[in-house]
Amino acid sequence: MSMGLGRRMSALGLDLWLVLSLGRMALGARDHFVRDVGILLLVAVAVVGVVTAVIVSAARCRRYDIHRHGLVLRGRRGEQVAVMLWASVDPGRIILSTPSRRVRAWTPRGLLDWATRPTIVLINGWVRGPNDLSQGRRHRYDTGTYDYPFGWWQLGVTDPVHLLTAIESAMIADGHAARGLTAAALSQSYSAGPATLAAARELERASADSVIGIAQQ
Structure with missing residues:
Protein backbone atom coordinates (compact mmCIF):
# COMPACT_ATOMS: atom_id res chain seq x y z
CA MET A 1 0.00 0.00 0.00
CA SER A 2 1.40 3.39 -0.98
CA MET A 3 1.93 6.13 1.62
CA GLY A 4 -0.60 8.34 -0.18
CA LEU A 5 -3.28 5.62 -0.10
CA GLY A 6 -2.45 4.89 3.53
CA ARG A 7 -2.94 8.54 4.51
CA ARG A 8 -6.25 8.70 2.64
CA MET A 9 -7.49 5.53 4.36
CA SER A 10 -6.46 6.89 7.76
CA ALA A 11 -8.25 10.17 7.09
CA LEU A 12 -11.37 8.28 5.92
CA GLY A 13 -11.32 6.14 9.05
CA LEU A 14 -11.03 9.21 11.26
CA ASP A 15 -13.89 10.91 9.43
CA LEU A 16 -16.13 7.85 9.84
CA TRP A 17 -15.30 7.64 13.53
CA LEU A 18 -16.17 11.31 14.02
CA VAL A 19 -19.49 10.90 12.17
CA LEU A 20 -20.42 7.84 14.21
CA SER A 21 -19.42 9.60 17.43
CA LEU A 22 -21.53 12.65 16.59
CA GLY A 23 -24.49 10.38 15.77
CA ARG A 24 -24.09 8.56 19.07
CA MET A 25 -23.98 11.88 20.90
CA ALA A 26 -27.15 13.05 19.23
CA LEU A 27 -29.06 9.81 19.87
CA GLY A 28 -27.52 8.78 23.16
CA ALA A 29 -28.50 9.54 26.70
CA ARG A 30 -28.19 13.11 27.87
CA ASP A 31 -25.93 12.22 30.79
CA HIS A 32 -23.34 10.83 28.34
CA PHE A 33 -23.30 13.98 26.19
CA VAL A 34 -20.74 15.91 28.23
CA ARG A 35 -18.45 12.89 28.43
CA ASP A 36 -18.60 12.33 24.67
CA VAL A 37 -17.89 16.00 23.95
CA GLY A 38 -14.84 15.82 26.20
CA ILE A 39 -13.56 12.73 24.43
CA LEU A 40 -13.99 14.35 21.03
CA LEU A 41 -12.11 17.45 22.15
CA LEU A 42 -9.24 15.35 23.50
CA VAL A 43 -9.05 13.39 20.25
CA ALA A 44 -9.11 16.59 18.20
CA VAL A 45 -6.27 18.09 20.25
CA ALA A 46 -4.24 14.89 19.92
CA VAL A 47 -4.74 14.76 16.14
CA VAL A 48 -3.72 18.41 15.71
CA GLY A 49 -0.65 17.80 17.86
CA VAL A 50 0.42 14.75 15.85
CA VAL A 51 -0.12 16.50 12.50
CA THR A 52 1.82 19.54 13.70
CA ALA A 53 4.71 17.34 14.85
CA VAL A 54 4.78 15.53 11.50
CA ILE A 55 4.81 18.77 9.50
CA VAL A 56 7.51 20.34 11.66
CA SER A 57 9.60 17.17 11.43
CA ALA A 58 9.24 17.05 7.65
CA ALA A 59 10.16 20.72 7.36
CA ARG A 60 13.35 20.22 9.38
CA CYS A 61 14.51 16.88 8.02
CA ARG A 62 16.47 18.35 5.10
CA ARG A 63 20.10 19.04 5.91
Missing part, protein backbone atom coordinates in the same frame (compact mmCIF):
# COMPACT_ATOMS: atom_id res chain seq x y z
CA TYR A 64 22.66 21.41 4.44
CA ASP A 65 26.31 20.45 4.87
CA ILE A 66 28.89 23.21 4.54
CA HIS A 67 32.21 22.07 3.07
CA ARG A 68 35.39 23.76 1.97
CA HIS A 69 34.34 24.42 -1.61
CA GLY A 70 30.56 24.47 -1.37
CA LEU A 71 27.31 23.47 0.27
CA VAL A 72 25.79 20.00 -0.08
CA LEU A 73 22.00 19.87 -0.07
CA ARG A 74 20.51 16.63 1.18
CA GLY A 75 17.08 15.07 0.91
CA ARG A 76 14.80 13.69 3.59
CA ARG A 77 16.74 10.43 3.82
CA GLY A 78 20.10 12.17 4.01
CA GLU A 79 20.97 11.50 0.38
CA GLN A 80 22.91 14.11 -1.58
CA VAL A 81 20.60 15.83 -4.08
CA ALA A 82 22.62 18.86 -5.17
CA VAL A 83 25.85 20.77 -4.65
CA MET A 84 26.17 24.56 -4.58
CA LEU A 85 29.77 25.58 -5.25
CA TRP A 86 31.08 28.73 -3.55
CA ALA A 87 32.79 29.71 -6.80
CA SER A 88 29.38 30.12 -8.43
CA VAL A 89 27.76 32.11 -5.59
CA ASP A 90 27.54 35.89 -5.85
CA PRO A 91 27.66 37.26 -2.26
CA GLY A 92 25.65 40.25 -3.42
CA ARG A 93 22.78 38.10 -4.68
CA ILE A 94 21.55 36.61 -1.39
CA ILE A 95 18.20 37.64 0.07
CA LEU A 96 15.84 36.54 2.83
CA SER A 97 12.16 35.71 2.44
CA THR A 98 10.29 36.03 5.72
CA PRO A 99 7.00 34.22 6.38
CA SER A 100 3.85 36.22 5.85
CA ARG A 101 1.74 36.86 8.95
CA ARG A 102 -1.39 36.42 6.88
CA VAL A 103 -3.10 33.03 6.81
CA ARG A 104 -3.58 31.87 3.22
CA ALA A 105 -6.31 29.34 3.98
CA TRP A 106 -8.43 29.02 7.12
CA THR A 107 -8.21 25.25 7.13
CA PRO A 108 -6.33 22.93 9.51
CA ARG A 109 -3.56 22.44 6.93
CA GLY A 110 -3.48 26.16 6.12
CA LEU A 111 -3.16 27.12 9.78
CA LEU A 112 -0.44 24.53 10.39
CA ASP A 113 1.45 25.68 7.30
CA TRP A 114 1.28 29.27 8.54
CA ALA A 115 2.50 28.27 12.01
CA THR A 116 5.48 26.19 10.82
CA ARG A 117 6.63 28.14 7.75
CA PRO A 118 10.36 28.97 8.15
CA THR A 119 12.44 31.89 6.96
CA ILE A 120 13.91 31.15 3.52
CA VAL A 121 17.45 32.07 2.53
CA LEU A 122 17.64 32.57 -1.24
CA ILE A 123 21.10 32.21 -2.76
CA ASN A 124 21.83 32.83 -6.41
CA GLY A 125 24.31 30.35 -7.81
CA TRP A 126 25.04 27.78 -10.49
CA VAL A 127 22.16 25.30 -10.77
CA ARG A 128 23.64 22.99 -13.37
CA GLY A 129 25.04 19.62 -12.43
CA PRO A 130 26.99 16.93 -14.31
CA ASN A 131 26.33 16.80 -18.06
CA ASP A 132 24.92 20.35 -17.80
CA LEU A 133 21.64 19.02 -16.38
CA SER A 134 19.53 20.98 -13.92
CA GLN A 135 19.96 19.77 -10.35
CA GLY A 136 18.11 20.03 -7.06
CA ARG A 137 14.77 21.34 -8.32
CA ARG A 138 13.09 20.75 -4.94
CA HIS A 139 15.60 23.16 -3.40
CA ARG A 140 15.03 25.83 -6.02
CA TYR A 141 13.00 29.04 -6.04
CA ASP A 142 11.25 29.54 -9.37
CA THR A 143 10.92 33.12 -10.60
CA GLY A 144 9.12 32.07 -13.76
CA THR A 145 11.76 33.72 -15.95
CA TYR A 146 14.22 32.32 -18.45
CA ASP A 147 16.20 29.34 -17.16
CA TYR A 148 19.71 30.75 -16.95
CA PRO A 149 22.66 28.61 -15.87
CA PHE A 150 22.29 30.55 -12.61
CA GLY A 151 19.22 30.24 -10.42
CA TRP A 152 17.96 30.63 -6.89
CA TRP A 153 18.59 28.03 -4.22
CA GLN A 154 16.07 28.21 -1.38
CA LEU A 155 17.08 27.01 2.07
CA GLY A 156 14.48 26.91 4.82
CA VAL A 157 16.12 27.52 8.20
CA THR A 158 15.16 28.35 11.77
CA ASP A 159 18.30 30.45 12.29
CA PRO A 160 19.28 32.31 9.09
CA VAL A 161 22.06 34.26 10.86
CA HIS A 162 23.82 31.01 11.81
CA LEU A 163 23.63 29.67 8.24
CA LEU A 164 24.74 32.94 6.63
CA THR A 165 27.65 33.32 9.05
CA ALA A 166 28.81 29.78 8.31
CA ILE A 167 28.57 30.39 4.55
CA GLU A 168 30.47 33.68 4.85
CA SER A 169 33.28 32.03 6.83
CA ALA A 170 33.50 29.10 4.41
CA MET A 171 33.61 31.35 1.33
CA ILE A 172 36.32 33.54 2.85
CA ALA A 173 38.36 30.47 3.78
CA ASP A 174 37.97 29.24 0.18
CA GLY A 175 39.46 32.49 -1.14
CA HIS A 176 36.30 34.38 -2.15
CA ALA A 177 35.56 38.04 -1.41
CA ALA A 178 32.59 37.40 0.87
CA ARG A 179 33.35 39.51 3.94
CA GLY A 180 30.12 41.26 4.97
CA LEU A 181 27.90 38.67 3.29
CA THR A 182 25.77 38.07 6.39
CA ALA A 183 25.02 41.74 7.04
CA ALA A 184 24.30 42.38 3.36
CA ALA A 185 21.88 39.46 3.13
CA LEU A 186 20.07 40.44 6.34
CA SER A 187 19.57 43.95 4.94
CA GLN A 188 17.74 42.44 1.95
CA SER A 189 14.79 40.83 3.70
CA TYR A 190 11.40 40.66 2.00
CA SER A 191 7.98 39.31 2.85
CA ALA A 192 7.16 35.98 1.25
CA GLY A 193 5.15 36.32 -1.94
CA PRO A 194 5.18 39.19 -4.47
CA ALA A 195 7.87 41.19 -2.63
CA THR A 196 10.31 38.26 -2.63
CA LEU A 197 9.51 37.43 -6.24
CA ALA A 198 10.14 41.02 -7.37
CA ALA A 199 13.46 41.18 -5.51
CA ALA A 200 14.62 37.83 -6.92
CA ARG A 201 13.74 38.88 -10.46
CA GLU A 202 15.61 42.17 -10.05
CA LEU A 203 18.74 40.32 -8.92
CA GLU A 204 18.43 37.54 -11.51
CA ARG A 205 21.82 36.66 -12.96
CA ALA A 206 22.44 35.77 -16.59
CA SER A 207 25.54 33.93 -17.78
CA ALA A 208 27.11 37.19 -19.01
CA ASP A 209 26.39 39.19 -15.84
CA SER A 210 29.27 40.11 -13.58
CA VAL A 211 29.41 39.53 -9.83
CA ILE A 212 27.77 42.23 -7.69
CA GLY A 213 29.74 41.28 -4.62
CA ILE A 214 29.88 43.12 -1.31
CA ALA A 215 30.87 46.78 -1.17
CA GLN A 216 33.89 47.04 1.13
CA GLN A 217 34.19 50.14 3.29
Whole structure:
Protein backbone atom coordinates (compact mmCIF):
# COMPACT_ATOMS: atom_id res chain seq x y z
CA MET A 1 0.00 0.00 0.00
CA SER A 2 1.40 3.39 -0.98
CA MET A 3 1.93 6.13 1.62
CA GLY A 4 -0.60 8.34 -0.18
CA LEU A 5 -3.28 5.62 -0.10
CA GLY A 6 -2.45 4.89 3.53
CA ARG A 7 -2.94 8.54 4.51
CA ARG A 8 -6.25 8.70 2.64
CA MET A 9 -7.49 5.53 4.36
CA SER A 10 -6.46 6.89 7.76
CA ALA A 11 -8.25 10.17 7.09
CA LEU A 12 -11.37 8.28 5.92
CA GLY A 13 -11.32 6.14 9.05
CA LEU A 14 -11.03 9.21 11.26
CA ASP A 15 -13.89 10.91 9.43
CA LEU A 16 -16.13 7.85 9.84
CA TRP A 17 -15.30 7.64 13.53
CA LEU A 18 -16.17 11.31 14.02
CA VAL A 19 -19.49 10.90 12.17
CA LEU A 20 -20.42 7.84 14.21
CA SER A 21 -19.42 9.60 17.43
CA LEU A 22 -21.53 12.65 16.59
CA GLY A 23 -24.49 10.38 15.77
CA ARG A 24 -24.09 8.56 19.07
CA MET A 25 -23.98 11.88 20.90
CA ALA A 26 -27.15 13.05 19.23
CA LEU A 27 -29.06 9.81 19.87
CA GLY A 28 -27.52 8.78 23.16
CA ALA A 29 -28.50 9.54 26.70
CA ARG A 30 -28.19 13.11 27.87
CA ASP A 31 -25.93 12.22 30.79
CA HIS A 32 -23.34 10.83 28.34
CA PHE A 33 -23.30 13.98 26.19
CA VAL A 34 -20.74 15.91 28.23
CA ARG A 35 -18.45 12.89 28.43
CA ASP A 36 -18.60 12.33 24.67
CA VAL A 37 -17.89 16.00 23.95
CA GLY A 38 -14.84 15.82 26.20
CA ILE A 39 -13.56 12.73 24.43
CA LEU A 40 -13.99 14.35 21.03
CA LEU A 41 -12.11 17.45 22.15
CA LEU A 42 -9.24 15.35 23.50
CA VAL A 43 -9.05 13.39 20.25
CA ALA A 44 -9.11 16.59 18.20
CA VAL A 45 -6.27 18.09 20.25
CA ALA A 46 -4.24 14.89 19.92
CA VAL A 47 -4.74 14.76 16.14
CA VAL A 48 -3.72 18.41 15.71
CA GLY A 49 -0.65 17.80 17.86
CA VAL A 50 0.42 14.75 15.85
CA VAL A 51 -0.12 16.50 12.50
CA THR A 52 1.82 19.54 13.70
CA ALA A 53 4.71 17.34 14.85
CA VAL A 54 4.78 15.53 11.50
CA ILE A 55 4.81 18.77 9.50
CA VAL A 56 7.51 20.34 11.66
CA SER A 57 9.60 17.17 11.43
CA ALA A 58 9.24 17.05 7.65
CA ALA A 59 10.16 20.72 7.36
CA ARG A 60 13.35 20.22 9.38
CA CYS A 61 14.51 16.88 8.02
CA ARG A 62 16.47 18.35 5.10
CA ARG A 63 20.10 19.04 5.91
CA TYR A 64 22.66 21.41 4.44
CA ASP A 65 26.31 20.45 4.87
CA ILE A 66 28.89 23.21 4.54
CA HIS A 67 32.21 22.07 3.07
CA ARG A 68 35.39 23.76 1.97
CA HIS A 69 34.34 24.42 -1.61
CA GLY A 70 30.56 24.47 -1.37
CA LEU A 71 27.31 23.47 0.27
CA VAL A 72 25.79 20.00 -0.08
CA LEU A 73 22.00 19.87 -0.07
CA ARG A 74 20.51 16.63 1.18
CA GLY A 75 17.08 15.07 0.91
CA ARG A 76 14.80 13.69 3.59
CA ARG A 77 16.74 10.43 3.82
CA GLY A 78 20.10 12.17 4.01
CA GLU A 79 20.97 11.50 0.38
CA GLN A 80 22.91 14.11 -1.58
CA VAL A 81 20.60 15.83 -4.08
CA ALA A 82 22.62 18.86 -5.17
CA VAL A 83 25.85 20.77 -4.65
CA MET A 84 26.17 24.56 -4.58
CA LEU A 85 29.77 25.58 -5.25
CA TRP A 86 31.08 28.73 -3.55
CA ALA A 87 32.79 29.71 -6.80
CA SER A 88 29.38 30.12 -8.43
CA VAL A 89 27.76 32.11 -5.59
CA ASP A 90 27.54 35.89 -5.85
CA PRO A 91 27.66 37.26 -2.26
CA GLY A 92 25.65 40.25 -3.42
CA ARG A 93 22.78 38.10 -4.68
CA ILE A 94 21.55 36.61 -1.39
CA ILE A 95 18.20 37.64 0.07
CA LEU A 96 15.84 36.54 2.83
CA SER A 97 12.16 35.71 2.44
CA THR A 98 10.29 36.03 5.72
CA PRO A 99 7.00 34.22 6.38
CA SER A 100 3.85 36.22 5.85
CA ARG A 101 1.74 36.86 8.95
CA ARG A 102 -1.39 36.42 6.88
CA VAL A 103 -3.10 33.03 6.81
CA ARG A 104 -3.58 31.87 3.22
CA ALA A 105 -6.31 29.34 3.98
CA TRP A 106 -8.43 29.02 7.12
CA THR A 107 -8.21 25.25 7.13
CA PRO A 108 -6.33 22.93 9.51
CA ARG A 109 -3.56 22.44 6.93
CA GLY A 110 -3.48 26.16 6.12
CA LEU A 111 -3.16 27.12 9.78
CA LEU A 112 -0.44 24.53 10.39
CA ASP A 113 1.45 25.68 7.30
CA TRP A 114 1.28 29.27 8.54
CA ALA A 115 2.50 28.27 12.01
CA THR A 116 5.48 26.19 10.82
CA ARG A 117 6.63 28.14 7.75
CA PRO A 118 10.36 28.97 8.15
CA THR A 119 12.44 31.89 6.96
CA ILE A 120 13.91 31.15 3.52
CA VAL A 121 17.45 32.07 2.53
CA LEU A 122 17.64 32.57 -1.24
CA ILE A 123 21.10 32.21 -2.76
CA ASN A 124 21.83 32.83 -6.41
CA GLY A 125 24.31 30.35 -7.81
CA TRP A 126 25.04 27.78 -10.49
CA VAL A 127 22.16 25.30 -10.77
CA ARG A 128 23.64 22.99 -13.37
CA GLY A 129 25.04 19.62 -12.43
CA PRO A 130 26.99 16.93 -14.31
CA ASN A 131 26.33 16.80 -18.06
CA ASP A 132 24.92 20.35 -17.80
CA LEU A 133 21.64 19.02 -16.38
CA SER A 134 19.53 20.98 -13.92
CA GLN A 135 19.96 19.77 -10.35
CA GLY A 136 18.11 20.03 -7.06
CA ARG A 137 14.77 21.34 -8.32
CA ARG A 138 13.09 20.75 -4.94
CA HIS A 139 15.60 23.16 -3.40
CA ARG A 140 15.03 25.83 -6.02
CA TYR A 141 13.00 29.04 -6.04
CA ASP A 142 11.25 29.54 -9.37
CA THR A 143 10.92 33.12 -10.60
CA GLY A 144 9.12 32.07 -13.76
CA THR A 145 11.76 33.72 -15.95
CA TYR A 146 14.22 32.32 -18.45
CA ASP A 147 16.20 29.34 -17.16
CA TYR A 148 19.71 30.75 -16.95
CA PRO A 149 22.66 28.61 -15.87
CA PHE A 150 22.29 30.55 -12.61
CA GLY A 151 19.22 30.24 -10.42
CA TRP A 152 17.96 30.63 -6.89
CA TRP A 153 18.59 28.03 -4.22
CA GLN A 154 16.07 28.21 -1.38
CA LEU A 155 17.08 27.01 2.07
CA GLY A 156 14.48 26.91 4.82
CA VAL A 157 16.12 27.52 8.20
CA THR A 158 15.16 28.35 11.77
CA ASP A 159 18.30 30.45 12.29
CA PRO A 160 19.28 32.31 9.09
CA VAL A 161 22.06 34.26 10.86
CA HIS A 162 23.82 31.01 11.81
CA LEU A 163 23.63 29.67 8.24
CA LEU A 164 24.74 32.94 6.63
CA THR A 165 27.65 33.32 9.05
CA ALA A 166 28.81 29.78 8.31
CA ILE A 167 28.57 30.39 4.55
CA GLU A 168 30.47 33.68 4.85
CA SER A 169 33.28 32.03 6.83
CA ALA A 170 33.50 29.10 4.41
CA MET A 171 33.61 31.35 1.33
CA ILE A 172 36.32 33.54 2.85
CA ALA A 173 38.36 30.47 3.78
CA ASP A 174 37.97 29.24 0.18
CA GLY A 175 39.46 32.49 -1.14
CA HIS A 176 36.30 34.38 -2.15
CA ALA A 177 35.56 38.04 -1.41
CA ALA A 178 32.59 37.40 0.87
CA ARG A 179 33.35 39.51 3.94
CA GLY A 180 30.12 41.26 4.97
CA LEU A 181 27.90 38.67 3.29
CA THR A 182 25.77 38.07 6.39
CA ALA A 183 25.02 41.74 7.04
CA ALA A 184 24.30 42.38 3.36
CA ALA A 185 21.88 39.46 3.13
CA LEU A 186 20.07 40.44 6.34
CA SER A 187 19.57 43.95 4.94
CA GLN A 188 17.74 42.44 1.95
CA SER A 189 14.79 40.83 3.70
CA TYR A 190 11.40 40.66 2.00
CA SER A 191 7.98 39.31 2.85
CA ALA A 192 7.16 35.98 1.25
CA GLY A 193 5.15 36.32 -1.94
CA PRO A 194 5.18 39.19 -4.47
CA ALA A 195 7.87 41.19 -2.63
CA THR A 196 10.31 38.26 -2.63
CA LEU A 197 9.51 37.43 -6.24
CA ALA A 198 10.14 41.02 -7.37
CA ALA A 199 13.46 41.18 -5.51
CA ALA A 200 14.62 37.83 -6.92
CA ARG A 201 13.74 38.88 -10.46
CA GLU A 202 15.61 42.17 -10.05
CA LEU A 203 18.74 40.32 -8.92
CA GLU A 204 18.43 37.54 -11.51
CA ARG A 205 21.82 36.66 -12.96
CA ALA A 206 22.44 35.77 -16.59
CA SER A 207 25.54 33.93 -17.78
CA ALA A 208 27.11 37.19 -19.01
CA ASP A 209 26.39 39.19 -15.84
CA SER A 210 29.27 40.11 -13.58
CA VAL A 211 29.41 39.53 -9.83
CA ILE A 212 27.77 42.23 -7.69
CA GLY A 213 29.74 41.28 -4.62
CA ILE A 214 29.88 43.12 -1.31
CA ALA A 215 30.87 46.78 -1.17
CA GLN A 216 33.89 47.04 1.13
CA GLN A 217 34.19 50.14 3.29
